[in-house]
Structures are given as structure tokens and as C-alpha cells.
Amino acid sequence: MTDHLQPTFRALADPTRRAILHMLGERDMTIAQVSDQFDMTRAAVKKHLTVLKEGDLIAVRTKGRERINTLNAAGMKPVTDWLKFFDQFWDEKLADLKDAIENKDTPNA
Amino acid sequence: MTDHLQPTFRALADPTRRAILHMLGERDMTIAQVSDQFDMTRAAVKKHLTVLKEGDLIAVRTKGRERINTLNAAGMKPVTDWLKFFDQFWDEKLADLKDAIENKDTPNA
DNA sequence: TATATATGAAACCTTTTGGTGTCACGTCAA
DNA sequence: TTGACGTGACACCAAAAGGTTTCATATATA
Numbered sequence: 001m002t003d004h005l006q007p008t009f010r011a012l013a014d015p016t017r018r019a020i021l022h023m024l025g026e027r028d029m030t031i032a033q034v035s036d037q038f039d040m041t042r043a044a045v046k047k048h049l050t051v052l053k054e055g056d057l058i059a060v061r062t063k064g065r066e067r068i069n070t071l072n073a074a075g076m077k078p079v080t081d082w083l084k085f086f087d088q089f090w091d092e093k094l095a096d097l098k099d100a101i102e103n104k105d106t107p108n109a
Numbered sequence: 110m111t112d113h114l115q116p117t118f119r120a121l122a123d124p125t126r127r128a129i130l131h132m133l134g135e136r137d138m139t140i141a142q143v144s145d146q147f148d149m150t151r152a153a154v155k156k157h158l159t160v161l162k163e164g165d166l167i168a169v170r171t172k173g174r175e176r177i178n179t180l181n182a183a184g185m186k187p188v189t190d191w192l193k194f195f196d197q198f199w200d201e202k203l204a205d206l207k208d209a210i211e212n213k214d215t216p217n218a
Numbered sequence: 219t220a221t222a223t224a225t226g227a228a229a230c231c232t233t234t235t236g237g238t239g240t241c242a243c244g245t246c247a248a
Numbered sequence: 249t250t251g252a253c254g255t256g257a258c259a260c261c262a263a264a265a266g267g268t269t270t271c272a273t274a275t276a277t278a
Contacts (some may be wrong), residue, residue, distance in 0.1 A: 003124045012124035014266085015112045018191070025198060032224065043268055046226075051265095064223045065275040073198035080192050082127070089182035090135055123236080141254065153237050155256075160235095174254050191223040 008079050011055030016040075017048050024071035031067055082086060117188050120164030125149075126157050130166060133180035140176055 011017055020034055031049060033044040047071055048088045061068050092102035120126055124202050125148035129143055140158060144151040158178055161167045 005127070006124055009127070013118050015115055018114070018118070021195070025195065030224075033112050038268090039269065042225080043227090043269080047266075067225070071195075071198055073195040074194055076195055077199070080189070083185055083189050083192070086130070086134065086180075086182040086185055089180055090186070101250090125236090139254075149236090150238065151255080152239080152257090156236070176255070 001077065005078055005082055007051075007055065007073060008055040009052050011057050012076075014044075014048065014051070017052055019071065020045075020048060020052065021071060024058060024069060025073070025099065028068050028070045112193055114187050116160075116180060117164040117166065117184060120160050120166050121185075121188065122161075123157065125154075126161055128159065129154075129157060130180060133167060134182075137179045139178050143178065171218065 007068060016038065019098075021039060023029060023034065031042060031046055034049070035045040049060075050056065053060060057072055058075075059070045059072050061070065125147065128146075132138060132143065132146060138154055143158070144154040147154060156165065158169075162169060166181055167184075168179045168181050170179065212215060
């Protein structure tokens with residue numbers, strides 16, 4: 001069983017990378033622009049971007065000598081799907097389900 | 110800003126730990142029982158369980174000389190909440206619409 | 219053309235991570 | 249009480265992760 005989830009979970013496991021994703025949610029950015037937001041070298045940021053790319057969480061397009069990094073939020077779907085499996089064990093959701101069943105004929109929403 | 114998400118994201122970043130969570134979804138297990146499911150020592154599994162505990166993804170209760178490990182699915186909420194922020198970017202059409210609205214009065218170029 | 223800019227990539231370093239083996243300790247049963 | 253059982257904790261190890269510096273290369277621009 002090859003774990004196709006691994007690159008994405010791995011990419012999300014670092015706080016710097018999660019912060020980068022948030023930034024890219026606001027606007028596309030070059031590597032230099034991303035680097036400006038962190039107290040680390042451009043090379044280090046570049047590595048993070050590579051990991052994000054491997055996790056399919058960003059896309060990169062070339063524009064002249066620049067590399068524009070774009071958020072690929074859809075890449076998070078495998079992770080959210082994996083997490084959804086556990087919804088059934090979540091107390092609140094269980095309570096909601098119980099509610100839904102008990103109030104089968106009088107839904108409150 | 111201390112990153113309270115980190116222990117949980119960290120815990121989820123390992124395939125063995127994700128597999129353990131799945132197992133605990135089916136039934137509570139002692140350390141020995143979990144270990145039996147993997148080709149690694151009990152000590153290694155114990156470490157994984159410790160990381161899962163730190164991520165608040167499992168609870169442990171003592172029963173005699175045994176330690177019963179229980180899934181705490183609610184511990185995933187911080188992660189799912191973090192991921193929800195990106196829902197707004199999932200749908201390409203939504204993103205396009207967002208662009209159109211944002212550029213109406215304040216062109217960004 | 220000459221130079222500045224934006225990036226890629228490699229070598230290197232330190233810390234963390236995932237694993238091992240060993241031993242001590244509390245608990246259960248004969 | 250005496251073992252066997254289930255676990256915690258530690259020392260140790262190799263590999264991966266996160267960072268740095270340095271240099272090469274492609275693209276803009278004066």
C-alpha cells in the first residue's frame with residue numbers, strides 16, 4: 001500500500017509551510033517575495049516550496065526569470081477526505097447524528 | 110504566536126501513526142495489541158503513541174498493568190478547522206468570482 | 219555588451235525523527 | 249513469595265529535516 005497521502009501530510013507538518021500556504025491564499029508570489037516574509041534564506045524557503053510542490057499544494061509557473069507560486073487548495077482534498085473518516089467518532093457529530101435520528105420527523109435545520 | 114497546531118500536524122505526519130488512529134477507531138487497544146500489528150518493536154510503537162498523545166489525538170487510561178489507548182477524534186478539530194480556511198479556494202469558479210469582485214474597484218496591477 | 223536580478227543546485231552542518239536494545243518497576247497469578 | 253507479564257525510560261544509532269553558504273545559469277536592463 002503506497003501512501004499517496006504522505007507527501008501532502010508531510011508538507012503540512014511544518015509551520016513555515018503552513019504560513020506560506022496562507023500567504024499564497026491572498027496572492028501569488030515569487031520565491032523572493034515569499035522569502036521576504038521570513039527570517040531565513042531564500043534557499044531555505046525554496047526548499048519549503050519544493051516540499052509544497054511535492055505535496056501538490058502549490059503550482060509554479062515561469063514568467064521570465066521569475067517563478068510564480070500559486071496556491072493549489074484542491075491538493076488538500078486527500079487530507080480532508082482522510083480526516084472525514086474520523087467524523088463518525090467525533091462526539092459533537094455523534095450528538096448531532098443522535099439528534100437527527102431522534103428528531104427524524106421534526107428536523108430543526 | 111505559539112503554534113498550538115504543531116503537535117497535531119506533527120502527529121499526523123507519520124503513516125504508522127495514521128494507521129494506529131485507524132485501528133483505534135475500531136477498538137481500544139493496549140500498547141502490546143497495537144505493537145502486534147506492526148513490524149517494529151513495542152518501544153517504537155510506544156514512541157508513536159506518545160506523539161499521538163502530545164497531539165491530543167488519543168487518550169490513555171490505566172487498567173491494572175495495562176494502558177488502554179483510546180482514539181480522541183475531537184483532537185483533529187484544530188486541523189480540520191485550519192483546513193477549512195482553504196475551502197474558499199477549492200472551487201475554481203468561486204476563485205474566479207472572487208477575483209472578479211476584488212478587481213472591480215481595485216485593480217491589482 | 220556589461221551588469222544586476224531571480225533563481226537552481228550542490229555541499230555542508232546541526233537537530234530531529236524513527237528505530238533499536240536493555241533494564242527497571244508495578245501488577246497479576248500460582 | 250515468586251515468577252511472568254505489561255509497560256516506562258534510557259542510551260544509542262542512522263537517516264531525514266531544516267537550515268546555511270557558495271556558485272552557476274538564465275533573464276532583464278542600462
